[in-house]
Amino acid sequence: xxxxxxxxxxxxxxxxxxxxxxxxxxxxxxxxxxxxxxxxxxxxxxxxxxxxxxxxxxxxxxxxxxxxxxxxxxxxxxxxxxxxxxxxxxxxxxxxxxxxxxxxxxxxxxxxxxxxxxxxxxxxxxxxxxxxxxxxxxxxxxxxxxxxxxxxxxxxxxxxxxxxxxxxxxxxxxxxxxxxxxxxxxxxxxxxxxxxxxxxxxxxxxxxxxxxxxxxxxxxxxxxxxxxxxxxxxxxxxxxxxxxxxxxxxxxxxxx
Amino acid sequence: xxxxxxxxxxxxxxxxxxxxxxxxxxxxxxxxxxxxxxxxxxxxxxxxxxxxxxxxxxxxxxxxxxxxxxxxxxxxxxxxxxxxxxxxxxxxxxxxxxxxxxxxxxxxxxxxxxxxxxxxxxxxxxxxxxxxxxxxxxxxxxxxxxxxxxxxxxxxxxxxxxxxxxxxxxxxxxxxxxxxxxxxxxxxxxxxxxxxxxxxxxxxxxxxxxxxxxxxxxxxxxxxxxxxxxxxxxxxxxxxxxxxxxxxxxxxxxxxxxxxxxxxxxxxxxxxxxxxxxxxxxxxxxxxxxxxxxxxxxxxxxxxxxxxxxxxxxxxxxxxxxxxx
Numbered sequence: 001x002x003x004x005x006x007x008x009x010x011x012x013x014x015x016x017x018x019x020x021x022x023x024x025x026x027x028x029x030x031x032x033x034x035x036x037x038x039x040x041x042x043x044x045x046x047x048x049x050x051x052x053x054x055x056x057x058x059x060x061x062x063x064x065x066x067x068x069x070x071x072x073x074x075x076x077x078x079x080x081x082x083x084x085x086x087x088x089x090x091x092x093x094x095x096x097x098x099x100x101x102x103x104x105x106x107x108x109x110x111x112x113x114x115x116x117x118x119x120x121x122x123x124x125x126x127x128x129x130x131x132x133x134x135x136x137x138x139x140x141x142x143x144x145x146x147x148x149x150x151x152x153x154x155x156x157x158x159x160x161x162x163x164x165x166x167x168x169x170x171x172x173x174x175x176x177x178x179x180x181x182x183x184x185x186x187x188x189x190x191x192x193x194x195x196x197x198x199x200x201x202x203x204x205x206x207x208x209x210x211x212x213x214x215x216x217x218x219x220x221x222x223x224x225x226x227x228x229x230x231x232x233x234x235x236x237x238x239x240x241x242x243x244x245x246x247x248x249x250x251x252x253x254x255x256x
Numbered sequence: 257x258x259x260x261x262x263x264x265x266x267x268x269x270x271x272x273x274x275x276x277x278x279x280x281x282x283x284x285x286x287x288x289x290x291x292x293x294x295x296x297x298x299x300x301x302x303x304x305x306x307x308x309x310x311x312x313x314x315x316x317x318x319x320x321x322x323x324x325x326x327x328x329x330x331x332x333x334x335x336x337x338x339x340x341x342x343x344x345x346x347x348x349x350x351x352x353x354x355x356x357x358x359x360x361x362x363x364x365x366x367x368x369x370x371x372x373x374x375x376x377x378x379x380x381x382x383x384x385x386x387x388x389x390x391x392x393x394x395x396x397x398x399x400x401x402x403x404x405x406x407x408x409x410x411x412x413x414x415x416x417x418x419x420x421x422x423x424x425x426x427x428x429x430x431x432x433x434x435x436x437x438x439x440x441x442x443x444x445x446x447x448x449x450x451x452x453x454x455x456x457x458x459x460x461x462x463x464x465x466x467x468x469x470x471x472x473x474x475x476x477x478x479x480x481x482x483x484x485x486x487x488x489x490x491x492x493x494x495x496x497x498x499x500x501x502x503x504x505x506x507x508x509x510x511x512x513x514x515x516x517x518x519x520x521x522x523x524x525x526x527x528x529x530x531x532x533x534x535x536x537x538x539x540x541x542x543x544x545x546x547x548x549x550x551x552x553x554x555x556x557x558x559x560x561x562x563x564x565x566x567x568x569x570x571x572x573x574x575x576x577x578x579x580x581x
Contacts, residue, residue, distance in 0.1 A: 013511060013531055017397035026398060037512065094372050095363075121511065123393050123400075125375045127363040130331075134367025139442035140331055142360045155446070159506060160356045161273075161457040166447035173442075179512045180505045215406040216372025222399045224392070230542070230558040241561050242571035245543065246579050248559055253541045255463070255520040256487060256576060 001055035001149075002110040005046040005079065006102055006132070007039040009063050009070040010122040023220040035070045038117025040184040041177035045147055046115050047078045048182065053149065056080040058109055062090060062101050068200065075195035076187030082200035083109075089205045094216040099131030104208045106136065111172055113154065118143050118176040126176075133174035141169050142176040258407035260347035261287040262295040264338055265310060265318075266357055270303055274460065275353035277313045277420035279413060282380060283351055284314030284423060289382045295319060295347060296427075297338055299434070301327035307429045314423035319345075321434040325441065328448070329357055331364050332441045337434035339368035342408060349387050350408035351380075355415055355459070362412045373410035374402035376515070378417050378538055387411060395511045395534030415459060416517035417538055451506065458509065461490035463520045464536070466509055468494035470525015470546060470565055474502035479566070480524060483573045486580070492516065492536075494526045510535035524565045528553025545569065 011017070012032040020027055035043075046057045057079040059071050064086060071082040083105045090101065106114065114136075119126030133140035145164075146157035154173055158165045187195070205212060233248070235241035249256045263279040265272060276296075283294045293316040298307055300322065307318045319341055325333050338361070342350060350369075352362040354376040366373045374380075374389035378399075381388055387409040389402045404410065451457070458464060465484045467477055477491070484491045493503035495510050509516055511531040521539035526532060528544065528551055536542070537556065544557035545565045554560045561568055 011394070013395065015394075017394045019398050026394070096366060096370065096372060099367065121395060124391075124395070126359055127366055127373060127375060130360065130363030131367035134364055140360070140364065141443060142331075142363075143356060161459055162451050162455075164449045164451070165445055166449070167443055168446050169443040214372075215370075216374065216402055216404045218400040219388070219403045220401040221393075222401065224396055224399055224537070227556060227558075230554070230556075230560055232554070232560045232562060238563055238567035239571045239574075241563060242568055243575045245559055245561060245572060246575035249520065249541070249543070249576075250579055253520070253558070255541050256579070 001049060001053040002112045003046045003049055003055060003057045004106055004109070004111045004113070005039070005043045005057060005059055005074065005115040007043065007059055007061045007070055007074055008036045008117070008120045009033050009061070009067040010036045010120055013037070013121060019221050019223050023222060025221050033066055033069065035073055036117050036120045038119060038121070038177055038179070041179065041181040042115030042117055043074045043077055043079065044182045044184040045177060047185070049113065049149065050078070058083065060102055060105050061085065062098050071200055072195050073187060075198045076191040077185055078191060081198055084200050084202045085208065086202060087204040089212050092214060092217065093212065094214045095125055095127035096131055097212055097214050099128045099135060100210055101205070101208055102128065103132045103135030104210055105203060106132070113171060114174040116174065116176045118178050129174055129176040136174070138172045138174055139169045140174045140176070141167055143178040144175050145178050145180040147175060147181070258346050258348035260293050260295050260345065261290065261349045261351070262297065262342070262347040262408065263351045264297045264361065266353055266355060267298065267300055267303060267306065270300070270306065272306060272309065273353070273355065274420065275355055275358065275413070275415045276310070278415065278418040279351050279353060280310050280313035280315050281421040282413060282418045284421070286349060286380065286382055286387070290385070292348065293317060295345070297341060299326045299334055299337055308427060311425040311427040312422055313420060314425055315427045316425060317428045317430060319430050319432050321432055323434055323436065325436045325438060326434065328445045330441060330443050330445065331360055332443060333434070333436055334361050335364040335368055336436060336440065338365060340435050341432055342369060347408050350410045352412045353415055354412040358412055362410060366410060369408065371406040371408060371410055372404035373412065375412050376414050377411050378414055380411055380413070395531060396537045397530065414515070414517055414538065456490050458490050458492055458507070458514050458516050461516065461518050463487055463489035464492045464509070464516055464518045465489045465522045465524065466492035466494065466526060467497060467524050468526030469496035471497060471502065477503065479569045483569055483576070486573050486577050494532050523553055523557070524569055526553055527551045528556060
């Protein structure tokens, strides 16, 4: 089976995000970079399929030079090879541009199934997976918590508001991974050593022959809107505090 | 020349989901600023009867495709139908809900329409004739103002943030041919497994009562459930509680759980880590009950009680019961 997993290098979720004073973006100094947590689920599922059906797992990532480290992490987990799309021309790229690049790279290799994270925890945009599927003219199943491959089709569980759907799709197909899909493995020390020798193909925009036309731009980055300070409710005993809270929720906030 | 502020309405089992009215009202507001019309796309099967309802929220034209291949929702069918119509009619703005379905459909449409989109927006407005969308990034640690240079300018709106404002229009209902080829539909819904009957989903709840690590164990959630019953809330949980196996994954609120935006969020025994705040930060009112005075959640709460939740929560249940009696 030819399995592809897309990964993105993002700031660790504990990172203190500092907005640059001119609003042009965030300050990247001192950031700890990690694999997007949702992509980890995708890599793990790719590896599980390889263990079950044989074949290989190719990691594809678009990012600056430092993103190579994240590709190596996926290789250390057990993936076989990587494609690193790297080019300053991709700075500030929107989802359509990123997806175009990823899809172009994926088109050049055999692919039966593609895993992406449901969204990247930096921009929280959640568009790239679907757009890659559109470029490749294949179906998508998003926010998936279970994958079963049966012959030439795939069955997935996808939670929606108030229910879970069992969906069948033909292959090839693109799957976006949601938390609960699996428990990603840690890279073992032998895995890390082996990963250093696994091939990573580096491609720039020219190598992909794509033109870059960014349509959605972040005109300004801002700190989060300030919330007016709240009030701590005091009282003689829990009953009094609870009474006052109930009163405020009714009379002041008017939410009950 | 792209013209018209459009929405893709969301219906399930023949009834509109609330986000559809929030979308319509927002589109109406934007259209009034631009001097343009509001169009709505409605897809499904057997839904002709509900088309006119969108006029109550300011829609001028409802484009409806009523076809068995459009029910239940599949990306292939809905994306093909919407893209086909949008390419023909050329609206300047296209809004969808950042619901589960809306996120799936809108992202595919970005690909089909070769355009740009701001996901999960908390505000949209017109600046210099263009759509300016405000959206949280980095789990809400900062926000971005997004502008799209291509048409339609797309945005998905976070549910429960934008008001549904009543209007009274009688919309023109226009049937269109979605142009579907069954051979092009590659996915199929085999089964719908509904969650516990009668419970409002967290992402649609007006009030949420959530328990975290301070709950100390699964058996203690009964006090949260009692408060939720009395106040009319859905029960949520923090990641700590879900990882400990006390509550199911689907109850998790936070960066790796659900993003909710209720009118009232009551956090019990939740410290308020940034990852949790990412999931409930746009709640209209936040209440924190925690015995740790230094818990970060107090910085975000509108009302806080520094005390033992096992004493406060049952008292709150009593008091709310009295008030609502």
